[in-house]
Amino acid sequence: MAEEVTEQVQTEDLSLRQRKRFIIGLMILFTSVFLWVIHGYIITIIMATIFAALLQPAYDALLAKLGTERRGLTAGLLLFLVMIVVGIPVIGLLSLAAAEGLKISHAVISWINLQVSQNSTVNGVLPDWFPFADELAAYKSTIYSKLAEWAGTASGFVIRTLSAATQGTAQMLVDLFIMVYAMFFFLIWGHGTMEAIYQYLPLCEKDRQLIRQKGLFMSQAMLKSILIIGSIQGTLLGLAFWVCGIDAPVFWGLIVVLISAIPGIGSGIIWVPAFLYLLASGDYGLAAGLFAWGFFIVGMVDNILRPRLVERDTKMPDLLVLVSTLGGLTAFGAAGIILGPVLAAVMITVLGIYRDAFRDILTEQKDLC
Numbered sequence: 001m002a003e004e005v006t007e008q009v010q011t012e013d014l015s016l017r018q019r020k021r022f023i024i025g026l027m028i029l030f031t032s033v034f035l036w037v038i039h040g041y042i043i044t045i046i047m048a049t050i051f052a053a054l055l056q057p058a059y060d061a062l063l064a065k066l067g068t069e070r071r072g073l074t075a076g077l078l079l080f081l082v083m084i085v086v087g088i089p090v091i092g093l094l095s096l097a098a099a100e101g102l103k104i105s106h107a108v109i110s111w112i113n114l115q116v117s118q119n120s121t122v123n124g125v126l127p128d129w130f131p132f133a134d135e136l137a138a139y140k141s142t143i144y145s146k147l148a149e150w151a152g153t154a155s156g157f158v159i160r161t162l163s164a165a166t167q168g169t170a171q172m173l174v175d176l177f178i179m180v181y182a183m184f185f186f187l188i189w190g191h192g193t194m195e196a197i198y199q200y201l202p203l204c205e206k207d208r209q210l211i212r213q214k215g216l217f218m219s220q221a222m223l224k225s226i227l228i229i230g231s232i233q234g235t236l237l238g239l240a241f242w243v244c245g246i247d248a249p250v251f252w253g254l255i256v257v258l259i260s261a262i263p264g265i266g267s268g269i270i271w272v273p274a275f276l277y278l279l280a281s282g283d284y285g286l287a288a289g290l291f292a293w294g295f296f297i298v299g300m301v302d303n304i305l306r307p308r309l310v311e312r313d314t315k316m317p318d319l320l321v322l323v324s325t326l327g328g329l330t331a332f333g334a335a336g337i338i339l340g341p342v343l344a345a346v347m348i349t350v351l352g353i354y355r356d357a358f359r360d361i362l363t364e365q366k367d368l369c
Contacts (some may be wrong), residue, residue, distance in 0.1 A: 041178055043335050048179045050219045050338065052186035055082070059187045075187040079180055093254060100248035207353050211346055218316070218345035222261050222338045229305050230260030233267050233298050240293045244286045246274055260302070261337050262325045267298050320344050 035042065055078060063074045201208060238253025246252070252274075256267045271294035278287035321341050328340020 041175070043332055043339070044175045044179050045182055046339065047335055048182035049186060050215075050342070051179075052183045053216055054219060054223065055183070055187065056190065059190075071188045072184075075184050078187065079184060083180075093250065096250050100251035103248065203353070210353070211349050214345045214349040215342050218342045219338055222341055225261040225306070226257060226337070229302060230257035232301050232305075233257070233260055236298050236301070237267055237271055237294065240271070240290055240298075241274065244274070244278065244283075244290055246277075258334075258337065261341075262322055265322075266302055267294065271298065316341070316345060316348065320348075 038045075059074060059078055062078055063071065066074050066077075203211075234253035234255075234257035237256050238249040241249035241252055252270055256270050259265050259269065260267070271290060275287050275291050275294065278284075278290060321344070324340040324344035325337055326340070328336025328338075328343070330336065332339050
């Protein structure tokens with residue numbers, strides 16, 4: 001009798017394991033097919049999730065004033081205000097910057113090709129005091145070809161990124177509609193959205209909240225870098241370029257806004273070449289003014305605001321933020337400025353959860369070595 005009961009239990013356990021395996025297989029199959037179907041909009045939905053989470057406190061405050069029964073009205077009003085206050089000005093600046101960037105790209109590449117075609121020497125376009133001008137003349141063709149290659153690659157990436165957000169194509173309009181539509185429902189559902197997702201993760205509540213907080217903190221940190229630090233630096237440098245007579249101040253200012261999110265690079269990568277250009281042109285007064293403005297004014301904005309606004313939220317090494325931002329730009333385009341560091345922050349959090357969950361096994365393996 002005992003043997004029959006044991007055999008029956010083993011049969012039920014085997015049947016249960018087979019059922020679980022079949023369910024897991026079905027889940028993987030249909031989830032993979034579904035993700036393949038919507039793969040073109042995954043980044044849009046992820047960005048909508050991040051922006052909705054960042055707007056959630058504002059939504060809760062507005063909902064408290066309008067009444068908890070007016071969730072749809074509150075979400076619609078908040079998104080309308082965001083589009084008017086932020087969306088329209090940003091699209092206008094992007095359009096102007098894209099036009100200026102295209103003009104600069106053609107001018108730079110045309111100048112480089114002209115130098116090559118005229119068989120001019122490098123020291124012919126550099127001042128006499130420039131270090132190694134005579135030595136560089138022997139490598140004139142290589143230098144100009146590399147400059148043309150770098151200019152084409154860099155300007156092409158920037159212009160494609162800016163144009164994609166401003167050309168008003170059908171795909172852009174669809175992406176924008178999906179993002180706003182998704183944000184609308186994410187705001188209405190509020191915290192219940194993440195709670196519903198968390199139900200499918202076999203993690204304790206502490207781990208779930210940790211993953212959510214790390215991703216949200218990193219998103220906030222990157223947006224602070226762009227919207228606060230970057231906007232101030234971009235405006236200051238754009239004004240300086242306009243005063244100095246450097247073409248496309250809006251374009252260069254916007255580039256500073258974007259790279260402000262990348263630690264270790266900063267605005268110097270833009271104003272230092274401009275400073276050298278003014279020196280080479282003989283405009284020593286403007287060059288000295290631009291150097292002082294870039295080093296003391298624009299640079300101090302980063303040194304003063306970043307430690308107070310960003311570093312306390314990220315708690316990530318600058319190297320990791322740098323490579324994750326650049327990798328995100330390559331993988332996801334402009335959205336990668338936020339998505340790259342967010343993925344890095346979540347990865348570090350998951351590694352910490354893994355370390356705590358398998359601490360005993362990891363300790364045993366360490367002792368065996």
